Amino acid sequence: MPDALSVETDSLRSTTRLSPMQVPKASDVLANELRERILRGDFVEGTPLPPERELVAQTQMSRTTVREALRILEVQGLVQIRTGRTGGAFVQRPGQDSIASTVNLLIRGRNVRLAALLETREAVEPACARLAAKYRTAADLEALDAANVAIAAEGSLADFLKANIDWHVAVAVASHNELLTGFMVALSRAIYASTDNQGFVDAPVRKTTVSAHESVTRAIRDGDPEAAVRRMSRHVQEYAEAVLAVEERTAIDVSDE
Template sequence: MTDSTGAEAITSGSIRHPVQLTPMQVPKASDVLADDLRERILRGEFPEGTALPPERELVAQTRMSRTTVREALRILEVQGLVQIRTGRAGGAFVQRPGEESIASTVSLLIRGRQVRMAALLETREAVEPACAQLAAKYRTDADLEALDRANDAIAAEGSLADFLQANVDWHVAVAVASHNELLTGFMGALSRAIYASTDNSGFIDAAVRQTTVRAHRNITEAIRKRDASAAVRRMTRHVHEYASAVLEVEERTEIEVPGD
């Protein structure tokens, strides 16, 4: 209440202040649509491989603009939840997140935060023995074949790049044999980051290669025999010895992992 001069009236000894509202963040229409479609995909309403309605139908159903619909689909594509195909049989097709999605996210975190080499190696020492333990418990014949192929590639007289790739393949194969999707994706990113950021030319020589071959074959044999205790023990020793050797020659405290 105000008087004729426009001043605020005093009621019961107090002054009435105008109500103030805080600014509200209104989500973009494309984010709202992307959120709705994402939840439906993750709940399984749209099975993998299902084609979402054509763009013009989404526009009609949602009453949103074509630009909004396209932006929403692009968000889902970046998140790995749909695959956009062009051509007469094109459209947006549902795909479920896989191990590579995890690996990509972890790789971005490692590169973006410039994670220290010591932290990467500590994480590996904590995680890989668990992978070996689960691999010994759940491995299949196909898993053993993948491990044997990687071991043969590691033992071959190839280039340093070939050796490093075979090494990564073996460590990822152990994680795959655990049949734990989170561990598989995580180890894919972790192994690539460690090997990509190590001074391999000055560190890996013939002796290191021979030691790696023996360690990998011993761990593989424990996994083959379903001897979880031996698998854990051997993997723990292997990754610890590697970490100790790397840190002896690694003077950097931060890393920059090159892009794929």
């Protein structure tokens, strides 16, 4: 008969098990390594990474693995793949478009409500206006003026909304804060898509918007951060109230049918 120690040992062996291990794909490992080196500045922006065959030789990985890693970096906006005799994987650093793309995917993927978009705008845009009043350049003021001219013109709803986006993005650009600018690009696009309806933007809303934009622009031009914050806050709050009021009326009309 087995002794007590043998029985206890067999019992421990039967209950002690290893969990399944998640082993990363070779392409992910290579992409992570290249990504870190790009972000660290080891590869200069605009220059090509080593050719495919050289990466295969250096890493001892298959050509398929190398190509998959490069595709991962391309999707992440860290390299641009060019074909032809002078082609290759050229390094590019993340910019505001990368931020905007990521935020836009989140907004669309999570089906973020219009009310949430407007609330976020109320939190972010006054900060953009404050910084714009501090750091705006002559070129920034020209962009704001051009957007103001476009938004005041008698045009279609699409023209108005485009000029509206241009102005709000111009304020963010004038802040000279890359994160805020990228975030505002995505936010403005999402709000544009949600308000592309004549019912949201009627004549009174257009008139109020033109006046508010001119007022905020004056504060930015005068280098008055407090006035810029106060006027932008009032503008985005009033715009949100007008849009949500129309949305509520539309919902009621639909439910009554």
